[in-house]
Amino acid sequence: MIRVPCDEFRSGARAARTSPRTLALWIFVATLWAISDLHVGHRGNEEIVGKIRPERSDDWLIVAGDVAERTDDIVDTLRRLKLKFHTVIWVPGNHELYTTSRDPRQLFGVARYDYLVQACRDIGVITPEDIYPLFDPGNGDAPVRIVPMFLLYDYTFRPENTTTALSALALARERNVVATDEFLLSPEPFPTRDAWGRARIEATRLRLEALDPNEKTVLINHWPLRREPTDVLMYPEFALWCGSELTDDWHTRFNAVCCVYGHLHIPRTTWYDGVKFDEVSVGYPREWKKRGLPEPLLRKIVPDEGIGPGDLSEFGERFDMPPEYAERTEEMRRRVEKAQSYRRMTGGSGTS
Numbered sequence: 222m223i224r225v226p227c228d229e230f231r232s233g234a235r236a237a238r239t240s241p242r243t244l245a246l247w248i249f250v251a252t253l254w255a256i257s258d259l260h261v262g263h264r265g266n267e268e269i270v271g272k273i274r275p276e277r278s279d280d281w282l283i284v285a286g287d288v289a290e291r292t293d294d295i296v297d298t299l300r301r302l303k304l305k306f307h308t309v310i311w312v313p314g315n316h317e318l319y320t321t322s323r324d325p326r327q328l329f330g331v332a333r334y335d336y337l338v339q340a341c342r343d344i345g346v347i348t349p350e351d352i353y354p355l356f357d358p359g360n361g362d363a364p365v366r367i368v369p370m371f372l373l374y375d376y377t378f379r380p381e382n383t384t385t386a387l388s389a390l391a392l393a394r395e396r397n398v399v400a401t402d403e404f405l406l407s408p409e410p411f412p413t414r415d416a417w418g419r420a421r422i423e424a425t426r427l428r429l430e431a432l433d434p435n436e437k438t439v440l441i442n443h444w445p446l447r448r449e450p451t452d453v454l455m456y457p458e459f460a461l462w463c464g465s466e467l468t469d470d471w472h473t474r475f476n477a478v479c480c481v482y483g484h485l486h487i488p489r490t491t492w493y494d495g496v497k498f499d500e501v502s503v504g505y506p507r508e509w510k511k512r513g514l515p516e517p518l519l520r521k522i523v524p525d526e527g528i529g530p531g532d533l534s535e536f537g538e539r540f541d542m543p544p545e546y547a548e549r550t551e552e553m554r555r556r557v558e559k560a561q562s563y564r565r566m567t568g569g570s571g572t573s
Contacts, residue, residue: 250360251307252276253367254519257285257443257483258314258502261298265506270298272518275306281356282306283369283522285483285501286314286443292326292333296340303345308354310347312369313337314443314484315462319405330409330417334371349425353432356439358524365478365523366432370425370442372468373418378448378460381563386415386461393458400462422467429475439522441481446471447493450485450500452560453536472496479522488515489537492530512540 254275261267275282282302288295288311295317303309317337320329328336338348347354349371357364376386383389393399402414411417432438440446444464451460463484472480472493479497486504490497501520503509516539520526534542535554 250358250524251279251281251356252358252521253281253283253356253365253439253523254306255283255285255441255481255499255501255522256503256519257283257481257500258287258486258504259284259298260287260289260316260503260505261294262289262291263505265510266503269503269514269518270301273302273305279307281308281310281367282519283367283439283441283481283501284309284311285441285481286312287316287483287502288314290316290319290321291324292328292337292340295337296344299341299346300344308347308356309345310354310367310369310441311341312349312441312443313371315400315402315406318407319401320407321405329407330411332409333407353428355436356523360524362524363437366436366438368429368432368438368440368475370421370440372421372425372442372444372446372465373414374444374462375415375418375422375465375467376461377466378451378463380458380461389458389461393461396456396458398456398458400459402462418465419467422465429471432475434476436476437478438476439479439481440471440475440477442468443482444484445482445498445500446480447498448564449493449561450482450487450489450491450498452557453487454485457556457560472498478525481520481522488520488539490520490528490533490539491537497525509540512543515539516541 256273259266259269261270284302288298299309299311313334318333320327320333326336338350341348347369349369353366353368355364356367376389379389380392383392406414408414408417446464446468451463454460473496477496479499481499481501483500483502485500486502486508487500488502489500499520499522
């Protein structure tokens with residue numbers, strides 16, 4: 222909300238004589254908010270949806286994946302949010318793509334995704350398959366193009382000393398790190414998940430290249446566009462299921478003011494090449510009950526919340542660091558430095 226003297230909006234002498242005092246005109250600014258990884262199927266998380274509220278009726282909300290596993294839970298949650306917000310934008314996470322025995326819709330792979338896209342359209346929720354909307358907060362700044370994407374991953378965020386997806390996955394299994402995706406996320410009709418991911422990346426790249434290069438964008442994907450956010454993972458092998466090196470430069474290439482993602486369950490804000498990356502997840506109850514819910518629950522994306530790298534800790538976390546987390550800070554710092562050093566040495570992505 223901006224307070225502006227009415228003198229700036231007067232259109233004639235008669236208006237200027239209406240009052241000897243300077244009046245105040247209140248301009249209400251719409252906000253684009255973001256959240257992800259609601260996981261409403263987990264006991265304790267279903268109540269969080271009731272806490273999600275806009276400041277104004279014309280606010281927009283990004284839901285960056287992992288709403289739930291069951292199709293009915295996904296659609297019902299998005300419907301509830303659409304009743305509160307002017308516009309809701311959804312991108313799928315890996316959990317929306319799981320086909321479990323408890324799901325009333327036994328759909329797999331692309332057919333499952335297509336079903337969810339149509340279900341979202343039926344309730345007025347924007348998906349990655351729709352026209353990218355333009356968000357105008359009404360504060361005088363140029364509108365921003367909102368770009369929901371579904372990119373999946375391609376196993377290129379590999380552990381050290383592995384050079385192929387096959388060797389990387391073998392090492393992860395040897396270390397007992399295997400994502401549930403390998404059992405529940407079908408790529409049908411694609412032969413593999415990484416083949417589906419590469420097809421999604423290529424199709425999305427073509428759409429992005431057709432955008433007006435003068436427009437600013439907000440890029441939204443459940444998985445991070447760059448490798449660095451995964452450097453803080455306790456099990457670095459899990460990065461295999463977290464993104465693709467093919468999108469490493471998209472934040473600069475496609476004029477992003479912010480990149481919104483989730484998946485890692487580590488709510489934080491970081492900057493790469495001067496572009497803000499916001500991880501906006503809630504996570505599982507066992508996680509947020511230990512550290513608290515993100516503060517605030519919704520992340521303000523546009524207008525910019527006005528913070529910079531110097532306003533946050535070195536890791537950019539958006540929650541109060543529990544004592545046991547703080548004790549691991551030095552270990553995390555070493556892990557990050559080691560990962561970045563290895564990528565610099567090998568010429569891998571995510572070194573800027």
